Amino acid sequence: MEKISRTKIVDLLKREDFGAMVNVKGWVRTRRGSKQVNFIALNDGSTINNVQIVVDLENFDEALLKDITTGACLSVNGVLTESVGAGQKAEIQAREIEVLGTCDNTYPLQKKGHSMEFLREIAHLRPRTNTFGAVFRIRHNMAIAIHTFFHQKGFFYFHTPIITASDCEGAGQMFQVTTKNLYDLKKDENGSIIYDDDFFGKQASLTVSGQLEGELAATALGAIYTFGPTFRAENSNTPRHLAEFWMVEPEVAFADLSELMDLEEEFIKFCVKWALDNCADDLEFLNKMVDKGLIERLQKVVNTEFVRLPYTEGIKILEEAVAKGHKFEFPVYWGCDLASEHERYLVEEHFQKPVIMIDYPKEIKAFYMKQNEDGKTVQGTDVLFPQIGEIIGGSVREENYDKLMARITELHIPMKDMWWYLDTRKYGTCPHAGFGLGFERLLLFVTGMANIRDVIPFPRTPRNAEF
Amino acid sequence: MEKISRTKIVDLLKREDFGAMVNVKGWVRTRRGSKQVNFIALNDGSTINNVQIVVDLENFDEALLKDITTGACLSVNGVLTESVGAGQKAEIQAREIEVLGTCDNTYPLQKKGHSMEFLREIAHLRPRTNTFGAVFRIRHNMAIAIHTFFHQKGFFYFHTPIITASDCEGAGQMFQVTTKNLYDLKKDENGSIIYDDDFFGKQASLTVSGQLEGELAATALGAIYTFGPTFRAENSNTPRHLAEFWMVEPEVAFADLSELMDLEEEFIKFCVKWALDNCADDLEFLNKMVDKGLIERLQKVVNTEFVRLPYTEGIKILEEAVAKGHKFEFPVYWGCDLASEHERYLVEEHFQKPVIMIDYPKEIKAFYMKQNEDGKTVQGTDVLFPQIGEIIGGSVREENYDKLMARITELHIPMKDMWWYLDTRKYGTCPHAGFGLGFERLLLFVTGMANIRDVIPFPRTPRNAEF
Numbered sequence: 001m002e003k004i005s006r007t008k009i010v011d012l013l014k015r016e017d018f019g020a021m022v023n024v025k026g027w028v029r030t031r032r033g034s035k036q037v038n039f040i041a042l043n044d045g046s047t048i049n050n051v052q053i054v055v056d057l058e059n060f061d062e063a064l065l066k067d068i069t070t071g072a073c074l075s076v077n078g079v080l081t082e083s084v085g086a087g088q089k090a091e092i093q094a095r096e097i098e099v100l101g102t103c104d105n106t107y108p109l110q111k112k113g114h115s116m117e118f119l120r121e122i123a124h125l126r127p128r129t130n131t132f133g134a135v136f137r138i139r140h141n142m143a144i145a146i147h148t149f150f151h152q153k154g155f156f157y158f159h160t161p162i163i164t165a166s167d168c169e170g171a172g173q174m175f176q177v178t179t180k181n182l183y184d185l186k187k188d189e190n191g192s193i194i195y196d197d198d199f200f201g202k203q204a205s206l207t208v209s210g211q212l213e214g215e216l217a218a219t220a221l222g223a224i225y226t227f228g229p230t231f232r233a234e235n236s237n238t239p240r241h242l243a244e245f246w247m248v249e250p251e252v253a254f255a256d257l258s259e260l261m262d263l264e265e266e267f268i269k270f271c272v273k274w275a276l277d278n279c280a281d282d283l284e285f286l287n288k289m290v291d292k293g294l295i296e297r298l299q300k301v302v303n304t305e306f307v308r309l310p311y312t313e314g315i316k317i318l319e320e321a322v323a324k325g326h327k328f329e330f331p332v333y334w335g336c337d338l339a340s341e342h343e344r345y346l347v348e349e350h351f352q353k354p355v356i357m358i359d360y361p362k363e364i365k366a367f368y369m370k371q372n373e374d375g376k377t378v379q380g381t382d383v384l385f386p387q388i389g390e391i392i393g394g395s396v397r398e399e400n401y402d403k404l405m406a407r408i409t410e411l412h413i414p415m416k417d418m419w420w421y422l423d424t425r426k427y428g429t430c431p432h433a434g435f436g437l438g439f440e441r442l443l444l445f446v447t448g449m450a451n452i453r454d455v456i457p458f459p460r461t462p463r464n465a466e467f
Numbered sequence: 468m469e470k471i472s473r474t475k476i477v478d479l480l481k482r483e484d485f486g487a488m489v490n491v492k493g494w495v496r497t498r499r500g501s502k503q504v505n506f507i508a509l510n511d512g513s514t515i516n517n518v519q520i521v522v523d524l525e526n527f528d529e530a531l532l533k534d535i536t537t538g539a540c541l542s543v544n545g546v547l548t549e550s551v552g553a554g555q556k557a558e559i560q561a562r563e564i565e566v567l568g569t570c571d572n573t574y575p576l577q578k579k580g581h582s583m584e585f586l587r588e589i590a591h592l593r594p595r596t597n598t599f600g601a602v603f604r605i606r607h608n609m610a611i612a613i614h615t616f617f618h619q620k621g622f623f624y625f626h627t628p629i630i631t632a633s634d635c636e637g638a639g640q641m642f643q644v645t646t647k648n649l650y651d652l653k654k655d656e657n658g659s660i661i662y663d664d665d666f667f668g669k670q671a672s673l674t675v676s677g678q679l680e681g682e683l684a685a686t687a688l689g690a691i692y693t694f695g696p697t698f699r700a701e702n703s704n705t706p707r708h709l710a711e712f713w714m715v716e717p718e719v720a721f722a723d724l725s726e727l728m729d730l731e732e733e734f735i736k737f738c739v740k741w742a743l744d745n746c747a748d749d750l751e752f753l754n755k756m757v758d759k760g761l762i763e764r765l766q767k768v769v770n771t772e773f774v775r776l777p778y779t780e781g782i783k784i785l786e787e788a789v790a791k792g793h794k795f796e797f798p799v800y801w802g803c804d805l806a807s808e809h810e811r812y813l814v815e816e817h818f819q820k821p822v823i824m825i826d827y828p829k830e831i832k833a834f835y836m837k838q839n840e841d842g843k844t845v846q847g848t849d850v851l852f853p854q855i856g857e858i859i860g861g862s863v864r865e866e867n868y869d870k871l872m873a874r875i876t877e878l879h880i881p882m883k884d885m886w887w888y889l890d891t892r893k894y895g896t897c898p899h900a901g902f903g904l905g906f907e908r909l910l911l912f913v914t915g916m917a918n919i920r921d922v923i924p925f926p927r928t929p930r931n932a933e934f
Contacts, residue, residue, distance in 0.1 A: 009783035045688035075897035101896030124887035127687035201930035220594035221512035420591035428569030
């Protein structure tokens with residue numbers, strides 16, 4: 001076969017130099033046609049669009065043609081031709097075809113219309129489908145959007161540790177990390193397992209958040225963000241939970257509540273606009289096949305000013321709804337932790353806009369949030385989205401050493417491993433704020449997919465660490 | 468204090484609108500001066516450069532001045548003024564100063580000239596030093612360079628799993644991940660620990676490489692890269708080893724050996740050039756304080772064509788060196804795994820250029836590398852760098868199912884958990900290639916730092932998981 005340099009299909013479909021000899025390589029999606037002419041839809045993953053290969057059957061061996069089945073890998077030399085039919089404007093008149101890899105009829109993706117559940121069982125092959133190709137190209141683009149946003153704003157990407165010997169929020173179920181021989185666990189006289197001979201010389205776990213280390217960095221480099229894997233050993237089998245997920249956590253020195261809210265809103269609009277600008281083909285496919293309201297919802301977020309709503313006012317609105325006869329499953333009262341139904345009422349029914357809720361009762365928020373003058377509330381922020389609910393959780397951090405310690409004591413938080421965190425408040429403390437975004441939550445919103453296991457390549461959930 | 472919107476120091480030092488009222492916020496690096504005038508060097512982490520704050524003492528309270536100590540956090544309003552002395556061209560004549568956070572004399576970074584060992588013990592504060600500020604800004608820039616390079620080339624960023632139930636290369640010491648209660652380990656009749664009640668229903672570990680999952684993605688999306696944390700539970704206390712490090716692993720469908728080498732060389736030159744173009748101030752500092760030959764070495768890599776050297780030729784060169792009287796500690800013979808001294812001889816003495824060594828004996832390389840026709844060698848590539856040694860390891864992958872299986876059988880590799888990997892060779896297999904770059908190895912080269920623990924924020928090593 002003549003050696004012609006390969007053109008990716010995403011680039012080929014933009015070319016207009018009809019008559020040129022080109023080479024494409026990719027996998028057969030479908031093959032159809034008559035006894036004279038066959039049409040192969042070839043895809044190479046660079047785009048959701050296939051290129052049509054027109055095959056004049058009399059020019060090719062029957063043995064070769066037999067191997068051109070769904071899933072087979074081909075290299076095709078041919079003439080770039082203006083397409084007469086609907087679909088793409090360019091196609092290829094095949095001159096030479098090489099089958100690089102055959103694909104027999106045990107291939108699980110031969111037939112169409114597989115369930116999401118089945119595709120999860122073959123997660124090693126599902127990126128070859130239209131839906132998951134689209135999802136993972138969008139996932140890539142959202143990661144690039146995140147790095148672009150923060151880099152342009154002068155934030156530094158900061159790698160906080162994955163293995164940790166301290167439990168960030170004094171809560172959260174963690175995975176233990178060990179090199180100990182579990183068949184020979186030594187114990188001390190009190191019956192406690194001795195960790196001195198474990199790899200790190202003490203008990204270690206997988207991180208649940210990089211925030212505290214991120215604060216160390218922000219109080220040195222000014223503005224940083226993390227973007228890395230995070231872990232929760234919760235036995236939650238829901239469409240919203242993963243044991244391993246990716247989190248983005250910016251942290252900004254000298255930011256106050258208003259600047260934090262500006263950053264949250266600007267950030268998420270930037271990401272969604274990036275998807276609309278850079279993933280049009282994939283979004284159109286998902287809009288057609290997965291979620292008819294998707295693109296409209298994305299456009300609305302980009303063009304809408306988010307509501308900024310103190311918790312106390314939110315409770316009033318919910319209480320008024322109850323008074324007018326709206327039924328909630330869970331009771332509404334000042335001090336309650338809002339349930340999903342409450343958040344959705346505010347976002348989807350009352351305001352019909354994303355809402356940034358602020359100034360929460362301190363009892364329902366983490367110890368490190370900045371305490372307001374009222375003695376009752378803290379400067380936490382939750383960004384609430386239609387369908388998704390909470391997509392971002394953030395706060396101004398309590399930078400005053402005495403106030404922070406008082407709260408830590410009040411909550412009996414074990415701080416013995418936290419001396420380094422407290423040092424930031426001791427040595428040149430500064431006002432600062434930050435937030436956390438669950439990357440897969442963002443992807444649920446941007447792709448319209450219903451289950452979080454379908455927006456990460458290889459989901460880790462209870463009883464599942466396949467591939 | 469009057470509210471003026473903050474200017475980051477990196478931006479302020481570029482301004483020329485002298486006479487303007489400005490606000491800066493940051494931390495005091497030094498304070499010196501006379502009884503009339505004091506000079507504060509203020510840094511906010513946005514750049515290695517400090518801005519000089521000129522303080523006319525008679526305009527400020529003594530109580531306030533007393534708090535302006537090394538490490539204190541200040542907000543300063545003042546007039547942007549052209550500087551007369553050496554150093555930066557702009558400085559600030561202070562009008563108002565607020566001490567946001569005091570810093571007493573227990574602050575460990577008050578005096579200069581701390582050892583790297585001591586700074587590792589206060590890794591939570593070391594990003595506030597010039598050296599580590601520079602290193603972590605360069606680290607950020609190298610991450611951005613990596614994403615930019617691959618995004619521009621149409622590669623998709625792909626998140627391979629961190630927790631895995633299969634051991635990638637059938638080798639490598641791994642960390643176990645578990646939620647089992649170690650005080651109550653149930654065993655079966657053979658005395659084996661029962662993992663059915665562990666979180667994933669089986670034994671699980673931290674990944675040592677994303678390559679195999681990366682191959683799944685490349686054979687669907689065409690070209691992908693991973694960039695994430697990777698783990699080795701090796702008890703290696705050396706300046707080159709970390710238990711937790713970040714790895715970049717691109718994987719490209721349809722690439723052959725020559726295209727792989729092109730990609731490796733182009734990639735690393737892109738990253739080094741990015742550092743020279745975007746981190747000039749930080750590199751100048753490191754060049755002056757840490758490694759006098761740094762910038763020259765970086766420029767040389769960018770401007771030099773890498774040598775491409777078959778292993779067999781490399782052995783000949785080494786044998787000739789021995790014949791001429793060069794002494795190596797380890798013997799040189801065809802089939803040997805090159806020691807660091809051999810690699811350095813080739814790179815630093817013989818060629819005085821980076822070397823891409825290829826076509827290694829199959830016995831010293833991994834099972835998945837593409838077998839050459841000679842039956843003896845495989846299409847592996849190591850990129851060897853001055854001082855660093857191997858900075859990239861890559862290969863063309865064996866795409867032929869039968870050849871791959873023969874090698875797996877020969878090496879007795881347990882493939883029971885690898886059915887999904889073999890499916891790529893079964894269903895539309897395609898030629899493909901990829902490589903792995905240890906991110907911290909790249910950073911050692913680009914920063915000139917001597918110890919790998921000093922190019923990652925919070926190093927994890929044997930007996931150390933602090934912060």
